[in-house]
Amino acid sequence: MNKAVELLNLWASYEQENPKADLAQFCQTYLASQAPKGSLASFWQSPLPPDKASLLIKLIGRISKLHTLHALAAFKECGLNSFDEFLYLSSVAYMTNPKKTDVISAHFNELSSGLLILDRLKKSGLILEHGDAYDKRTKRLTITSKGQSNLEACYQRLNQVNQMCFGELAEEQVELGIHLLQPIEASLAGHWLAAKLK
Structure with missing residues (x-):
């Protein structure tokens, strides 16, 4: 059978079973059905999750953890000790004159944890804290030239980690x-x- 005809027949069958679905959903379903079958998680030393959503979140979590471990090893050379320090430094660099709470909220940290991260960056000479012109209680943040230099080095190393993980x-x-x-x-x-x- 001609491949185009075969694809049209598959689409027609899918559309009949899923009348509200669009072409993008069909394409995603088709591609997923073409993936090699097998025990993708046989290497895990814990039980296989009971459903596909749990399996997906476990995969995302494991990939994130392994990516972070490799990134941390790379960041050590740039004077950063945690992935959060990198994320916070990046936010201070690219947000416009952010408040401390803006940076902390952007990364879903509790206030106390976020303040500790910002304090470490300040003590390392990577960011500066200064008052707000309109609210004496508010503290604003800027990146130092040392912080910008370290951040650029981190991005170069992170690109290498990303290539290793997703290349x-x-x-x-x-x-x-x-x-x-x-x-x-x-x-x-x-x-x-x-x-x-x-």
Whole structure:
């Protein structure tokens, strides 16, 4: 059978079973069905999660943990001791004159933990703290030239870690992952911030 006809027949069958689905959903389902079958998690030394959502979050967690471990080893040469320090330094660099609480909230940390991270960056000479012109209680943050230099070095090393972790994926696969996961992150972040405000 002609491949185009075969694909149209698959789409017709999928559309019949999923009348509200669109072409993008069909393509994602089709690609998932083409993935090699097998025990993807046979190397884990813990029970296989009971459902696919649990398996996905476990995979995301393990990838994140392993990525962070490699990044931390790379960041040590730049004078940073945690991934949070890198994230905070990056936020201070790219947010416009941020308040301490802006930086902390952006990374879902508790206030006390966030203040400790910012204090370490300040003591290392990577950021400066200064008063707000309109509110004496508010502290604003800026990155120092040393902080900017260290941050740029961290980004270079992080690019190497990213390439090691995701270099085997095609750019389209990375874009698909972002496309699928970004709305979930935005929704969860919105719920978290709303709950925090309450």
